[in-house]
Amino acid sequence: SRSLNLAVIPGDGIGQEVVAEGLKVLSAVLPQDVKLETKEYDFGAKRYHATGETLTDADLAALKQHDVILLGAIGDPSVPSGVLERGFLLKLRFAFDHHVNLRPSKLLPGVATPLAGQPEIDFVVVREGTEGPYTGNGGTIRKGTEHEVATEVSVNTAFGVERVVRDAFARAQARPRKKLTLVHKNNVLTFAGHLWTNIFNKVAAEFPEVETDYIHVDAATIYLVTQPERFDVIVTDNLFGDIITDLAAAVSGGIGVAASGNINPSREFPSMFEPVHGSAPDIAGQGKADPTATVLSVALLLRHLGYDAEADRIDTAVAADLTERVGKPARSTSEIGDALAVRVAG
Amino acid sequence: SRSLNLAVIPGDGIGQEVVAEGLKVLSAVLPQDVKLETKEYDFGAKRYHATGETLTDADLAALKQHDVILLGAIGDPSVPSGVLERGFLLKLRFAFDHHVNLRPSKLLPGVATPLAGQPEIDFVVVREGTEGPYTGNGGTIRKGTEHEVATEVSVNTAFGVERVVRDAFARAQARPRKKLTLVHKNNVLTFAGHLWTNIFNKVAAEFPEVETDYIHVDAATIYLVTQPERFDVIVTDNLFGDIITDLAAAVSGGIGVAASGNINPSREFPSMFEPVHGSAPDIAGQGKADPTATVLSVALLLRHLGYDAEADRIDTAVAADLTERVGKPARSTSEIGDALAVRVAG
Ligand SMILES: CC(C)[C@H](C(=O)O)[C@@H](O)C(=O)O
Ligand SMILES: CC(C)[C@H](C(=O)O)[C@@H](O)C(=O)O
Numbered sequence: 259s260r261s262l263n264l265a266v267i268p269g270d271g272i273g274q275e276v277v278a279e280g281l282k283v284l285s286a287v288l289p290q291d292v293k294l295e296t297k298e299y300d301f302g303a304k305r306y307h308a309t310g311e312t313l314t315d316a317d318l319a320a321l322k323q324h325d326v327i328l329l330g331a332i333g334d335p336s337v338p339s340g341v342l343e344r345g346f347l348l349k350l351r352f353a354f355d356h357h358v359n360l361r362p363s364k365l366l367p368g369v370a371t372p373l374a375g376q377p378e379i380d381f382v383v384v385r386e387g388t389e390g391p392y393t394g395n396g397g398t399i400r401k402g403t404e405h406e407v408a409t410e411v412s413v414n415t416a417f418g419v420e421r422v423v424r425d426a427f428a429r430a431q432a433r434p435r436k437k438l439t440l441v442h443k444n445n446v447l448t449f450a451g452h453l454w455t456n457i458f459n460k461v462a463a464e465f466p467e468v469e470t471d472y473i474h475v476d477a478a479t480i481y482l483v484t485q486p487e488r489f490d491v492i493v494t495d496n497l498f499g500d501i502i503t504d505l506a507a508a509v510s511g512g513i514g515v516a517a518s519g520n521i522n523p524s525r526e527f528p529s530m531f532e533p534v535h536g537s538a539p540d541i542a543g544q545g546k547a548d549p550t551a552t553v554l555s556v557a558l559l560l561r562h563l564g565y566d567a568e569a570d571r572i573d574t575a576v577a578a579d580l581t582e583r584v585g586k587p588a589r590s591t592s593e594i595g596d597a598l599a600v601r602v603a604g
Numbered sequence: 605s606r607s608l609n610l611a612v613i614p615g616d617g618i619g620q621e622v623v624a625e626g627l628k629v630l631s632a633v634l635p636q637d638v639k640l641e642t643k644e645y646d647f648g649a650k651r652y653h654a655t656g657e658t659l660t661d662a663d664l665a666a667l668k669q670h671d672v673i674l675l676g677a678i679g680d681p682s683v684p685s686g687v688l689e690r691g692f693l694l695k696l697r698f699a700f701d702h703h704v705n706l707r708p709s710k711l712l713p714g715v716a717t718p719l720a721g722q723p724e725i726d727f728v729v730v731r732e733g734t735e736g737p738y739t740g741n742g743g744t745i746r747k748g749t750e751h752e753v754a755t756e757v758s759v760n761t762a763f764g765v766e767r768v769v770r771d772a773f774a775r776a777q778a779r780p781r782k783k784l785t786l787v788h789k790n791n792v793l794t795f796a797g798h799l800w801t802n803i804f805n806k807v808a809a810e811f812p813e814v815e816t817d818y819i820h821v822d823a824a825t826i827y828l829v830t831q832p833e834r835f836d837v838i839v840t841d842n843l844f845g846d847i848i849t850d851l852a853a854a855v856s857g858g859i860g861v862a863a864s865g866n867i868n869p870s871r872e873f874p875s876m877f878e879p880v881h882g883s884a885p886d887i888a889g890q891g892k893a894d895p896t897a898t899v900l901s902v903a904l905l906l907r908h909l910g911y912d913a914e915a916d917r918i919d920t921a922v923a924a925d926l927t928e929r930v931g932k933p934a935r936s937t938s939e940i941g942d943a944l945a946v947r948v949a950g
Contacts, residue, residue, distance in 0.1 A: 285636040311888070340797065343792055369917050372720060372829045373720060374717070374718060375720075392792060395894055396795045400762075402802070404762050404766075407760070407762075408796045410757070410793045410796045410801040411755055411758075412742070413753065415752065416750050417750065443846075444685050445690075446694065446738060446846075447742075448690060450754045450755070476851075479847055480853070480859070483718045486720050497789070497792075500822050501847060505826065505829065505851070513826065
């Protein structure tokens with residue numbers, strides 16, 4: 259019999275609530291013969307305040323024993339900006355070499371979008387997850403004085419760029435439209451830009467069926483609101499990916515339905531799945547959070563492990579639920595989770 | 605009698621066409637006693653192909669003699685990406701210390717926006733223009749090999765951040781809503797982020813009437829499409845400003861109406877005004893380009909020189925023209941310029 263050994267990190271704020279619903283749907287959809295084992299970890303603001311720790315070497319060793327990780331959200335206003343982000347979220351992505359940050363955007367029929375005319379949106383962003391301006395390289399001199407200088411170094415390697423570009427080409431090849439767009443700013447960030455562009459063009463030669471395109475990141479934000487249908491798969495740098503996936507989420511149903519995977523395709527380390535949204539402390543504990551993004555992250559998790567049919571059932575259930583929501587009164591976090599669990603089981 | 609000594613850089617593609625209309629409107633709106641002197645410069649792709657030059661020391665010395673500069677657009681597919689951007693546009697911004705990059709966004713009644721429900725949009729982005737990831741610091745080792753490493757260094761100084769933050773506070777103070785939002789990514793880019801945040805908070809104490817706010821750049825793209833009315837003045841880094849002003853232009857009428865100023869507030873060097881759009885080679889020479897962004901850039905130019913009444917007349921003329929366009933057949937570049945020239949003179 260098969261098993262799924264899952265690390266669960268509810269985290270802060272609404273993280274607790276949405277992860278509970280994600281697990282509910284996961285249990286409902288998993289085949290009977292799969293033994294689901296879960297272990298909960300207490301990372302986040304509470305642990306930081308209690309112990310000063312964000313993610314220790316022992317924590318990493320423990321997490322490494324799991325097949326995959328499901329994360330709710332980490333972050334609280336009581337913790338200085340950057341402490342949990344750099345000390346937990348980014349530390350984990352780097353330690354587990356999560357170089358493929360996968361963020362699908364699909365606007366389902368009837369779902370609210372700030373865009374007029376309900377455009378067709380169905381694309382996936384493959385965001386690099388371990389390089390670029392996110393490495394923490396840089397520093398500060400003369401801190402707090404009028405002569406302070408602060409630098410941030412974006413580090414880009416042929417190794418790091420090629421593996422994520424290759425992953426994105428393979429994903430584009432497997433989709434009906436077979437189109438891949440590189441988003442960068444190669445006319446200004448010419449060192450990194452040339453590396454990305456050259457590798458993109460080199461790998462493109464190995465994927466003759468994939469149509470390729472290049473767009474500057476500033477122009478990409480325009481197309482995301484005026485012609486989102488032009489995108490199929492996008493590959494981009496860590497920071498540009500951070501920015502455009504929030505915009506992509508906003509136009510395709512909101513961050514309440516935006517899922518993501520921090521993937522280590524080699525499976526040397528467990529991959530981590532999480533909603534794109536944060537901990538939303540303003541609505542935490544009120545049963546108001548939409549667990550859909552977490553449930554869709556569970557679908558990405560299942561697909562990563564090869565449970566494609568189960569992932570499809572979640573996607574179908576979410577699509578039906580979202581379409582049925584239109585015009586109805588808002589439901590609570592657990593009501594949405596219950597409805598989705600019933601659908602995927604049925 | 606007064607004089608206005610203007611350097612004109614039509615540039616490439618539609619740059620030629622839109623600048624002609626900008627000058628038409630400028631001549632029509634200027635008071636009779638102001639002697640307008642213009643000198644045209646041939647920077648751009650043609651000059652680069654003919655001489656290999658983009659912007660020489662002699663060019664900079666010549667440009668420095670002018671009161672202000674009006675630019676159309678620079679860039680052509682025949683020139684490798686980055687050559688004219690780094691060799692002309694950015695070189696000029698850095699040489700003339702254009703540290704305030706001013707980009708207003710206002711959605712006028714009846715003007716098309718990709719957003720549903722015609723939201724209220726009326727804000728100004730103050731983008732830093734001489735630091736951040738735009739400095740060209742960084743480099744490449746082992747170029748073209750599988751061991752290539754390319755870096756980009758974002759350089760941020762207390763001097764550079766404080767002067768632009770101060771400028772933004774003063775602009776916020778002068779507007780009815782008096783609200784200033786800092787956009788950065790201080791939870792990840794902690795070195796630069798702390799510098800920006802600390803200086804922002806320090807200067808805020810001197811402007812007690814200005815309401816302040818902080819938003820991460822990724823979240824800012826969400827608000828720009830879901831709640832653009834929350835913004836009044838935004839101050840941000842060079843790269844974040846590049847990205848969010850294209851999005852801001854897209855939601856508030858398109859890049860056909862987005863104006864910008866590259867300003868040196870000390871007037872030690874001439875400031876430069878230009879539409880946010882590029883040279884659009886696909887429609888160049890066909891009379892299809894909308895000169896409105898250039899005409900609005902002329903208004904920013906006039907305001908910079910203290911011709912506030914004339915700038916207001918241009919803004920009013922453009923607002924009336926845009927509202928009248930609704931449902932009418934498209935006009936040519938010069939028809940729009942003619943109509944605006946008549947309005948401002950009238
Ligand atoms: C919280 C932050 C570190 C994170 C990021 O910038 O990657 C978040 O914005 C995201 O997109 O997952
Ligand atoms: C052309 C390019 C150098 C420029 C920039 O990135 O600043 C443009 O995008 C802009 O916004 O003016």
